Amino acid sequence: MLPGIVVKPLKRFADERGFFTEIMRTDWRDVIQDDIVQANMSVSYPGMVRAWHRHERGQVDHFLVIRGALKICAYDDESSELDEVISAGENPQLVRVPGHYWHGFKVVGNEQATLIYFVNRLYDYSSPDEERRPWDDQTIIPETINGKRDDRCGRAWDWFLPAFK
Numbered sequence: 001m002l003p004g005i006v007v008k009p010l011k012r013f014a015d016e017r018g019f020f021t022e023i024m025r026t027d028w029r030d031v032i033q034d035d036i037v038q039a040n041m042s043v044s045y046p047g048m049v050r051a052w053h054r055h056e057r058g059q060v061d062h063f064l065v066i067r068g069a070l071k072i073c074a075y076d077d078e079s080s081e082l083d084e085v086i087s088a089g090e091n092p093q094l095v096r097v098p099g100h101y102w103h104g105f106k107v108v109g110n111e112q113a114t115l116i117y118f119v120n121r122l123y124d125y126s127s128p129d130e131e132r133r134p135w136d137d138q139t140i141i142p143e144t145i146n147g148k149r150d151d152r153c154g155r156a157w158d159w160f161l162p163a164f165k
Contacts, residue, residue, distance in 0.1 A: 051104020068113030082142035
């Protein structure tokens with residue numbers, strides 16, 4: 001994984017009433033390396049892509065899918081490495097993405113996805129810390145994906161190209 005990206009599986013405790021999951025603890029220093037100051041929720045419909053953007057002033061995002069499934073991607077312009085993580089509400093995990101990487105996600109599957117994300121910087125309405133590029137930007141050309149080379153490397157990133165044939 002790119003430096004700073006962390007995927008932390010969360011434990012689900014079930015009994016006859018349902019289940020319980022801790023989703024954020026300040027003593028999880030493996031993934032929570034910054035003070036969390038804001039929590040947000042996003043709902044996206046099947047097949048939607050929300051990408052690409054990055055934060056230049058130190059924002060770090062911590063993603064938690066609570067319903068549906070997402071393909072979360074981060075791309076580093078310098079190394080041309082792309083990391084992709086499939087995250088689903090049925091198998092909860094916290095995904096830390098340092099904001100200086102270009103990042104975004106695509107809803108996978110046939111149900112809407114609900115994402116809760118925690119950040120270490122308050123959103124500044126008058127001067128947002130977001131730089132954007134198109135979701136289908138042809139200049140995002142990964143040389144490696146999750147540290148490996150496959151047939152999706154060496155060409156413009158395609159959110160809709162299946163990872164498996």
